[in-house]
Every structure is written in C-alpha cells, then in structure tokens.
Amino acid sequence: MLCNQCEQTANGVGCNISGVCGKKPDVAALQDLLLYALKGMSLYAAKARECGASDPELDLMLLEGLFTTVTNVDFDPARMEKEIRRTALMKEKAKALYESAFQKAKGAQAPPIAVAPAQWTPAADLAGLVAQGEAQGINTQHVNEDIRSAVEILIYGLKGMAAYADHAHIVGKTDETIFEFMHRALAATTDPTLGLMDFVGLCMECGKVNMRTMEILNEGHVELYGAPVPTPVQLGTKAGKAILVSGHDLRMLEELLKQTEGKGINIYTHGEMIPAHAYPGLKKYHHLAGNFGGAWQDQAKEFVNFPGAIIFNTNCIQRPADNYKDRLFTWGLVAWPDVKHIDGWDFSAVIAKAQELPGFPENPGQEILVGFGHHAVLGVADKVIDAVKQGAIRHFFLIGGCDGAKSGRNYYTEFAEKAPADTVILTLACGKYRFNKLEFGDIGGIPRLLDVGQCNDAYSAIRIAVALAEAFNCSVNDLPLSLILSWYEQKAVVILLTLLHLGIKNIKLGPSLPAFISPNVLNFLVENFNIGPIGNVDEDLKQCLTR
Template sequence: MEHKMFCYQCQETAGCTGCTQSGVCGKKPDVAAMQDLLVYVTKGLSAVTTAFRKQGGEIPAEINHLITLNLFTTITNANFDKEDIVSRVHETLDAKRALLAKVHNADVLPKAAVWDGAESDFAAKAATVGVLSTENEDIRSLRELITYGLKGLSAYSKHANALLQEDGEVNAFLQRALAATLDDSLSADDLIALTLETGKYGVSGMALLDRANTQTYGNPEITKVSIGVGKNPGILVSGHDLRDLEMLLEQTQGTGVDVYTHSEMLPAHYYPTFKKYPNFVGNYGNAWWKQTEEFASFNGPIVMTTNCIVPPKDSYKDRLYTTGAAGYPGCNHIAGGIGEEKDFSKVIAHAKRCAAPVEIETGEIVGGFAHNQVLALADKIVEAVKSGAIKKFVVMAGCDGRAKGRSYYTDFAKALPKDAVILTAGCAKYKYNKLNLGDIGGIPRVLDAGQCNDSYSLAVIAMKLQEVFGLDDINDLPIVYNIAWYEQKAVIVLLALLYLGVKNIHLGPTLPAFLSPNVAKILVDSFGIAGIGSVEDDIELFFGKNGETSSVTGDMLMGDILRQYPEAAPALMECGMHCLGCPSAQAESLADACMVHGLDAEHVLAAVNEKLKG
C-alpha cells in the first residue's frame, strides 16, 4: 500500500503541501513523519508498560509522564520542531529498552514494542507506520478515533500533572488503550467498546483536571475581563497551562510588565487566585487562528504554553517563546518539567525592551460560568425553565477555525430564540462571545465555562439539571448540542458525552474526516450523531418554525419529536411511554407508538403540547 502523509491539523490525508481545511497547519512532511514515528514508539512503550503491569510491576511516574507528554506533543498545532520530536523518540526508545528487559515473554509483544532503530533508520520507519498503514478502513478509523481521544486525554492529564495531581487508573488505561491500537486480533466490535471506554476515562481525566485546577486556584467565578490595553509593556500568554501562567505572574511582580491572556488562556481570569496579581490586566485578541495579526500588534513577547501555534510571521517570530509540549524551530524554548520552577527572566527582560500593546478593541467580556458557579444559580435557572423564560439550553462548545463555514456559529447564535441560553466551553465561543445577546432575568444568554479544558463543567451542569428535574434520562433535558469540531480534545469531549449517554449531538462544519462510512453510520444509528445544515434549517429543527415551539402531531416520528422537542420527553413518560430510547420506537409515529402501548393518542398529544407551551 502506498503510504500517504496524514494531516494532524484537520485529520485529513494530504501531501502536507498545505492544510486542506484551514491553510494554517504549516507542518512539513518530515515533521509530520517524525510525529508518526513518535506516536508509534509511544504505543510500543505503552505495550511494554501494560505487560509489565500485568506482571505486578509498578511503572515509574516519569514514564507515565513521558507517554502523556509524547501524545500531547503530537496534538494539533502544539509542536513543529523536528529536532525536539526526534529527541523525544530517542528518549522513548531508551525508556522502552530499559523496561523491556524486565518483561517476561517479550516475544509475544507487538512489533512496535520491540523495534529499536538508530536515528538513521527513523525516516524509513516513519514511512511505514503512518495512520494509513492499516488496510481495513473501519479498523483504521476506529484506531484513529481512539488515538485522537487518547491525545485529548493526555492533554488533561498533563495539565493535572503540572499541578502534581495524578490518576493511576487513567494512566494505566491510556497506555492499555494505546497498546490495543496495535493489536490486529481486535475486531471492529472490540474497538467500538474500547472507544466508549475511552469516553469513560475521558470523564475521569476531565474530573482530575477540574479537581487539580479548583483545589489549586479556587472555583471559577463570574468575572468581567477587560479587552483593552494598559500603558505598560506586556507579555501575552496563550495555551492552557495554568501553572506556567502562575509562575510568570509571580516573576513579573514589581517589574512594570503587564500580563495578558490570548485565546485559550482567557479562563485564567475566572479563578480567584489569579485576581491577586495587579499586573494581570486582561485578554488581548480572539481565537487562536487570528494570532498572526494580533501577535504582531501586541508588540511584546508571547509565551505559548501549549497548542495552538500558527506558524509565526517574521515580524514577531523573535518574540515567540514556547514551553512544555509546545515548540517551533527558531523560537526560544523555556525549559522545565513537572514540579520544576521555570525561569521566565529572559521573557521579562525582552518585554521591557518593547512598546506597550496596540489597542485593537475596548470593553469587557463576561465569563466564569463553570459548574460550581452555575450550580450556585441553580434555583434561579430552574425557576426560569419552569416559568418558560428559558425554553432551551444550547451547548455550543468546541473549537474555532479560519474556514468560512464556521461563520455558521455566529449566525446561529444571532438567530437563536430570545428564550434560549448558550452553554459554551472552548474557543468556539469567539464566534459569539462578544455579541450583545442580552440576558434572561439576569441570567446571561452566553454562559462561558472556559476553554476545552473546562468542558467537564458542561457535563456536570447537565447531570445536575437532570437530578434537579428528576429525570431518568439525560436526553430528556431541554438541552441541544451543536458543537464545532476541530481537533483532538474535541474528540475526547465527544466520547465523554457519548459515554454519559448524551444523544443527538450535531457536529460541524463537517463530520470528522477520519471516520469511515461504516463507523460514521454506527455513530449515527447508535447515538444520533449528525452534521449541521443551514442556520435556518437547524433553528427550525431545534426550535420549530420561526424559532417558536409548534404543535406535535400524531404522524410525527418519535425520533423527530425527541430531537426537536427534548422537553416533550417527561410528558411522554408521564403518559406511560417509557421506551423512548429504543431505536425501533424512535422510527415509528407517535400515533403508532400510542397504539402499541395501549394509550389514548389524543390524550398524549394534548399532554405533550401543553408541556411545550410551558
């Protein structure tokens, strides 16, 4: 089979002459090849650690961290530095070699576990281990779905590790699942089960990070964040690593240098601990893909703590610093591992030589609606739902991007009925978080929980509302899901939601390119996964014509009723229709379902439509 390169930016096959989706990846073929090899040897090491655990052995923390950081290094737009990736391949082979000597029956391990090449062998080996090296497209698709989910899980784990938090079960599963993607004896059904198990541990990984962040920095609270600038020189911080930001803030006290967040780092402003720093002045700019213009006008140095890096322009490349899993050739890298104090003095000295940022906008944005804060407002929210002031919540989480099709999310937010509230986490919010959408009885119509790292809050909020309303099924909540798909952390969030039983999630602008037709069909048939249409069609799908709830009729299919009017589910169940989740039940009309259950169709219709009127 002819080996083709695989684009880590958009998850599509390409010749790496440029990203086919957004034009911003910038990874060269040799860098992408070394990423392929790093993933391969990391899977091999994971097969060894899994075998060693089965013998009763204990894996050292540094090896767990190595595997986690390796995966994070290959996540979307994190590291473009070939030398750094090659160095990580060597480090992984060294660790595997030492541990392999302690494993019994090593001859039954997969080839990746025993491969040990010199650097002169790396390029040739990389050409044989890319994602398209598996012939069966369904097996390949499921392996990639799992691998991308594990990359997202590695990101959550790495940030928790930076705050000295660990979960041994998450580490063991991540490595076991990586090893399983090498196992040719596993069937598609086996891999589907592993995919859902990945979602289970995704919930655990998100909970671990949430606990690490809140125990260290306090629970996020409603906060107004300035989007203007001050008169002092500044340092701009992007990525997701709160510990890096904390160290930088500590080292800039009394220096006359201000600190700003960009894109992914915005949620740091919501944590109480960071509010004690007087030079932590605001957020500069918008989503990650706008950095080429916004970094230029910032004037000061930029610190990328993780993804997402866009290949920098010469006008500011000398001001771009990386740390942790992030890297870009020709840019300065700040060293320091887990538990180590990083030295940002070079960045601070650089900032002092720079002019203050150029103001690109003014005003404030409001955020901080993580689960603890939203649950503090639970009584108010429940009353608004019961009174009909809030008819539906719309989860619009996920990722932003440059593609013109993503303007859909801005237009969709503008078109939402006035009684709908957006729940968001991730940089997708930059499509609408500066719109004046108002509030409902003091409840803002955009409840921003934070970044993709804070997606756990959306799951907790949904589960708590399910409990408050006394519902047996999370899908009976008045919540619809319209999520912007992009990179690997979006995969683990999706798998976590599927594990929690959430159905009828819409993904856009397109479904993930690495899903084979058969795997996509499984997701559609089993979980109701769907794409997006036009704004007008989707508003009608979710809310009825003109954004107003219309009547349910007896000839409507049960599946369409539940997707378009999830709040009808409690009324249907009260009438005695308890098998709403059954696939066959969703394919029959309400009238036929009533006949099967021996129910009076007119009585059920009246009850449902009365419920929809609020």
Template sequence: MFCYQCEQAAKGGCTKIGVCGKSDSTATLQDLLLHLTKGLSQVASAARKQGIEDVEVNRFTAKAIFSTLTNVNFDDDRFVKLINECVAKRDALKAKVSGVEFDGPATMVPAGDLAGMVAQGKEVGIENDPEPNEDLKSLKHTLAYGIKGVAAYADHAAILGKEDNELYAKMQDLLAATLSTDLTLEQCVEAALECGRINIRAMELLDDANTSTYGHPEPTEVKLGPTAGKAILVSGHDLKDLETLLKQTEGKGINIYTHGEMLPCHGYPELKKYPHLAGHYGTAWQNQQKEFAQFPGAILMTTNCIQKPTNYMDAIFTTGLVGWPGAVHVGNEDFTPVIEKALSMDGFAADEDKGSVMTGFARNAVMSVAGTVIDAVKAGNIKHFFLVGGCDGAKPGRNYYTEFVEQTPADTVVLTLACGKFRFFDKQLGDIGGIPRLLDVGQCNDAYSAVQIALALADAFDCEVNDLPLSLVLSWYEQKAVAILLSLLALGIKNIKLGPTLPAFITPNVLNFLVENYNIAPISTPEADLKEILG
C-alpha cells in the same frame, strides 16, 4: 506524509505540508513517536501484570502522545530526542519484565539520524497501516486520536500534581490495542467508548487540579482593550505557566494579557488577584499571525495553539511541550528571557477602551444559582439551553456558529466553552431575570464543568440528560475534541450537531453507526437547525 487528524486536513488528508504548518519530516517523526509509544505501552501493560509500575514511563506516555497533537510541536530536533527517550524508557522497563516475547514497536530500533527516522516514520504512518478493514481502521484511528486528547488533559493535571495510575494504565492498554490484528468491530467500538470514559476521568482530575489550586472560577468582567505600559501575552491553556509568570513579573511594570483559551483564567480567584493581569488581547488561535504581529511586547506560547511565527519571531517564546524551530524555548519555569524581552520593547502607548466580556461561569458559579435557573425553566421564562462550543478554526463554514447564537430566541440560554466561543464571545445577548443569556464555562479543558451542569440539571428535573431542553451544537478542530465527543457518547448523550465538517477518518459505515445509535448529525444552516431543535 499523510495526516488527517484535524478538521482542516486538506482534501481529506494533508500530503505535502500540513494545513497546521507542519512539514513532511515533522509529520513522519510524529508518526514514528506515536508508533514507538504504542510499543512502550505494550511493555508497560505487560510490566503492570507482573506488579511493576513505572510512574516516569506513565508520565512520559502522556507527554509523548500530547506532543503529536495538532499545533503543539513543530521542532524536528525535539522529536528526535523524544523518540530516543521513548526507546530508552521502553528498553529499561522491558529489562524488568520476564517471560514475555515482544515484537513490533516494542522491539523497533530507531535510526541513528533524523533522515533515517523520517524514513522509518513513513513505514509506520497511516498510509502503511496494515489493517485491511476500512471500518476497523477508522475506529482504531479514532481511538488513537481520542487518546491524544486524553493525554493532553492528563498532562495538564499532572503538572498541578493530580495523577491516577489507573488512568495511565488504561491509556496504555488502549494504545496497545490499536496494534491488535484480531479485534472485532464491536470490540473497537467498545475501546472507543472506553477512551471516552477515561477522558471523563482525565477531565475530572484536571478540574480538581485547577480548582484546588486556583479556586473555583467566579463570574468576572474582563477588559479587552490594552493598558498603557510594557506587555506580555500568554496563549495556550496552562494555568501554572500563567501563575508563574504573574509571580515573576510582580513589581516590574509589565502588564500580562491572556490570549485565546487563556481567557477563562481571569475567573480564577488565585489568578485574578494579580493587579497586573490586565485583560485579554485578540481572539482565537487561528488569528494569531495578524494579532501577534501587532502586539508590542513578548509572547509566551503554552500547550497547543502555535502557528508559524511571521515577523515577530524574535518576540515569541515557547514552553512546556510547545516547539517551533527558531523560537526560543524557555524551560524550568524561569521566564527571565520573556521578561527581559518585554522590558526591551515599547509596550502599549496608551489605554484603549474596547469593551469587556464576562467569563467564569463554570459549574460552581452556575449551580450556585441553580434554583433560579430551575424556577425560570418551570415558569417558562427559559425555554431551552444550547451548548455551543468546541474548537475554532480558519476553514470556511464556521460563521455558522456566530449566526446560530445570534438567532437563538430571547428565551433561551447559550452555554459555551473552548475557543469556538470567539465566534460570538462579545455578543450582547442580554439576560433572563438576571441570568446572562451567554455563559462562558471556560476552556475546552473545562468540558467536565459543562457535563456536570447538564447532569445536575437532569437530576433536578428527575430526568435523563437526553430529556432536558438542552441541545449540543459543537465544532471540532483537533484531538481533544475527539476525546470529548467520545466522552459524550460514553455518557449516552444523543442528538449532537457536529461541524463544520465531519472527520475525514470516519468511514460511511462508522458514521451510520453513530447516526443510528446516537443520532449525530452534521450542522446544516442556523435557521434549519434551530427550527428542527425548537420544533
């Protein structure tokens, strides 16, 4: 195997086992599925030119690509099923297309067993990429990883009934473009920026899906300590799974706790109305093995966050696209096995006060006090805004973000989102004239809210976003972060600080392009970066 799609890739690329925990076979099956989905995209693009639109193919494209994102699915058997389903859908659609000669992954026949598929996956993996130009290869891989992030957001939105066939079409066109052998450097750059643009559309759809279903998030205090009683922990990102579980556990004496990126769910009116949504447990995804081992109830994993379960394998359940060999997978939105397991376990023996945190400062909440914020800026009470957000991870160097936030001056405001906030989410930074200095915008899925806040502030001050007293200090881990970064570049946003390390798939020449055109820079030290930013 060779994989370098995440920030923690060992020494520039994992070659024996993924730092995420995926095996050689899982990694190569993911490579094969990605390759075949590019072929499916070729066929879908050709069919669309003949007026043929297959919604099921569109949805499957997003699901298949999302399945290959870091920390989603580690189950080889499920990848075999996805590979076979991909080819079945491809061939059924191809039969409707006339006058087109396909080749490559659009005609590839998968092997009949797992071992054969693994061998095929090695043939089409990164190490055997036929692109001879390292910079073009870098940009094509960046594009592929960005599309994985887009696919995740598109799938989340589709679950709540919000879809856009034009978005799917552009995803498929860009996936097919990664196979092209005659793209110029300029065309590859434009394709990456187009990925950023369609990701904005995907995040817009998801924002609409979440807010039209559950209401706009409201500033909400969230309890961190446990409440006595039976317990279920929900991790991941999927709001509908949480809602379904809340409905199915009403009156059963089970308290529901969020974990990781589910924390912002407490701000949604249609979710926080459930009295047994008891609070938040634990911190970021990478601490789950220690934290889950101490949780006295059932655990439900949604979307991408799962690590290898240790001594709690019998208590953990997966749903949706998430998979781990040996973990019980729950489908059809029936969480009866999770509920029965929780009822059979001890639960928490007593209440415990571990304080609380605030969440729910999405765009509506922030812009409802925009006048106060603007007046505070004009009066000089707020000197600067920092957006400190992104992915968290276990790799050394991420304490930078804790120290950075702790050292921000008292006349500055910190907006945050995604699991990177768990480096400092419980810090008491005080307020400026009643405006909290630390504002949790939400999940990584809520990056759209952060963008809208920045655009609204720019409009209020009649300037460009780059002219605002606003600095972006971002951490990345996986492919949704790649998609968001491409979106920021597509919006023309400059001067981003990125860390804890730069992507291994970015060549020096591509990095130079980003520096010269967008002034992207790696983080250094909190002291040096704050001095540079604030002058």
C-alpha cells in the same frame, strides 16, 4: 505524508504534501514514528502492569509523547528527534520492568513480545528516523477500513486525553486508572486479532476514562486557584510593558505572574487562556490586565500589533510571521524551529524581552464576562430551574468547541445570534470567540451567554447538564438542551467520546465531519447516537426547538 487528524485536513481527505497546520513532511513522519515508538513502550508497560509493576517515568513519557503529536504542538524536527530517542530508552526500561515483574509474579522467564513496535530500534540519524517514520503512517493501522477508522478514533482520543492528563500532572493530579487504560489501549492498537467492536468498546472506554481525567484536572485547578467566579475581562489595554500568554496551562501563567509582579509588566491572555481571569488565585494579581485578540487562527494578523513578548505554553501555535518571531517564545511541549524555547520555570528571558519593547498606552475597551463553570452556575441553580418552570427559559444551547480558519464556522455565530431571546447559550473553548463579544442580554438577571471555560471545562458543562437533569427528574437527552459543537483537533475527539460514553444523543457536529470516520462507522454513530453534521442554521434551530 498522509495526515487526517484535524478538521482542516486537505480536501477533507488528508494532507499529503504539507500540513494545512504548517507541518512539514519530515515532522509528520517523525510524529508517526514517535507514535510507533510509544506503542512499543506501551506493549511492555501494559504487560508489566498486569504483573503489578508500573513506573511514573513511563507514564509521563506516554502523556508527553502523545501530546507532542497533537495538532499545532511541535513543529521542530530536532525536538521531535529527542522525543523519539527518549521514548526508545523508555521502551527498554519498560521491557526490563516487564521482565522483572513477570519473573517475580510468575516465577518464570517472561515470554518475549514479538510485535514489531516492541522490537523496534531507532535509526542512527535524523534522516534515518524520517525514513522509519514514513513507513508507519495511517494506512499501516489496519487493512480493514472500518477497523482502521475505529483505531484512528481511539488513537486520536488517546492523544486528546494525554493533553488533559498532562495538564493535570503539571498541577499535581494523577490517577492510576488513566495510565493503566492509556497503555493498554495503545498496546491494543497493535493487536491484529481484535475486531471492530473491540475497538468500539475501547473508544467508549476512552470517553469514560477521559471524564475522570477532566475531573482531576478540574480538581487541581480549583484546589490551587479556587473555583471560577463570574468576572468581567477587559479587552482594552493598560499603560505599561506587556507579555501575552497563549495556550491552556494555568500553572505556567501563575509562575509568570509571580515573576513579573512589581516590574511594571502587564500580563494579557490570548485564546484558551481567557478563563484564567475567573480564578480567584489568579485574578488577585493586579497585573493580569486583560485579554488580547481572539482565537488561535487569527494570531498571525493580531500578534504584529502586540508591542510586547509573546509566549505559547501549549498547542495552537501557527507558523510565526517575521514581524513578531523575534519576540515569540515557546514553553512545555509546544515548539517551532528557530523560536526561542523556555525549559523549566525561569521566564527571565521573556521578561527581559518585554522590558525592551514599548508596551501599550492606556486604552480601556469592552468588557466581557467569563467564569460560569459548574460551581457558579449550580450556585444559582434554583433561579435557573424556576426560570425554566415559569417558561422564562425555553431552551439551552451548548454552542462551543474548537475554532478554526476553514470556511463554514460563521454558522456558529449566526446560530448564536438567531437563538431566541428566551434561550440560554452555554459556551466553552476557543469556539466562543465567534460570538463572545456580542450582547445577548439576560433572563431575569441570568446572563444569556454563559462562558463555561476552556475545552477541558467540558467537564463543567457536563456537570451542569447532569444537575439540571436530576432537578427535572429526567435524562440529559430529555432536557431542553441542544449541543452544537465545532471541532478542530484531538482534544475535541476525546470530548466527543466522553459525551458518547455518557449516552448523550442528537449532537450536531461541524463544520465538517472527521475524514478518519468511515461510512460504516458514521452509520453506527447516527443509528446509536443520532449524531449528525450541522446544516442550515434556521432549519437546525427549528429542529432543536421542536425536538
């Protein structure tokens, strides 16, 4: 086993005994094999597209397969085996599509694709699949360290983009350019003739395509639920039975809200679900009661105190403790061995479990504001611009990204606390939980802390930055804006690629730099984008304010 795709990887190098995330060696091997199988499928799918043929089933397989291998998604060997065998069938379907399309387009028999992943067939049993996967780890990506680093960045970017594209697909949004690139880019990782700059170019293109991916996801959410509006979220509890929803998927939350309406069950959000309270189409449900707990890494100590059913609808699950495992459910691609999984859209089992449990007493608590997406912020852009021109707002900080358990993340709390009173903090993703309960006040009625939303709402943050740059007739890099980002998994990788594609510089990243970035690739990022690690808060703050 060797896995280095997340920020918490062991010793800053790679997990080689068991994953810090809880991933066992057999699951790590199966995930490596699933990635290998997807490469084989994409080799054929990419060639078929060159001949004008595509298949939505292959596209969805790519999204779901890559998303399955993102950190903290699927820990269940049995489900992994099903995904691998399904991918093998899809590879054969892609091969037939390619051969048929080539014959139709060229009037000749399609040349065989001799690359190893295209010729792969699955072993007969689970143990055999694990053995196959053990032969397809990180070090097989390329012998050259720098090329391997660029390939890994591309693959992890594709995994992150697959997560966003899968969310978009669930709300009915797709784009052919996304699928074309993803198949082509994944197939390219098997090409030994490509050099370092070829993969650097693909990484930048990955960032570009991800911008479109986040855009259609935003469109899907707004079309279904309306644009987010500033909304207070209750952190206390309402009397009644309770279900806690953790993850990112808004449509799943909507379906659960529909099925629990009028049943005396209150629905609470957890982690990245807290922005759901700002959507008019979701906040209309009066039993969307509030938010419980903080970021994903605290679930083991928090969930024991939740007296209802709990369901994960996307990644961020941890090894469940026995004191709440019997009331825990998973849905979609997220899974844990021996945890009840809900297939489809019938949540009656979750509802029944909630009705068995005691629920909460009435206990109101603190309220915090969410819902400052680009629609809301740009709606008061004139006030923001005037405040900057009059000197009331000196600087903007985007402090956000993934949270995690590894030491060093208190930096983000301290940075937010020390940001001067004439500065505004934008935040997004679960990194906000480091400071979103603190009181920051306002500047002329503009809250100093603006919660933009989930990690995929980085699109909104970018829209805000671009609009401010246009208003001041300058580039984003010339704005009084500093990006102080925390990362954990592969969705953060693809957001970083999007920022780099847009030419955004001077990003501070932490709490540690990715283990999969080689020294030469890091030097490239420093020289071209001035990206660097977080350091001392006081020094970093001074540097940002004097830049």
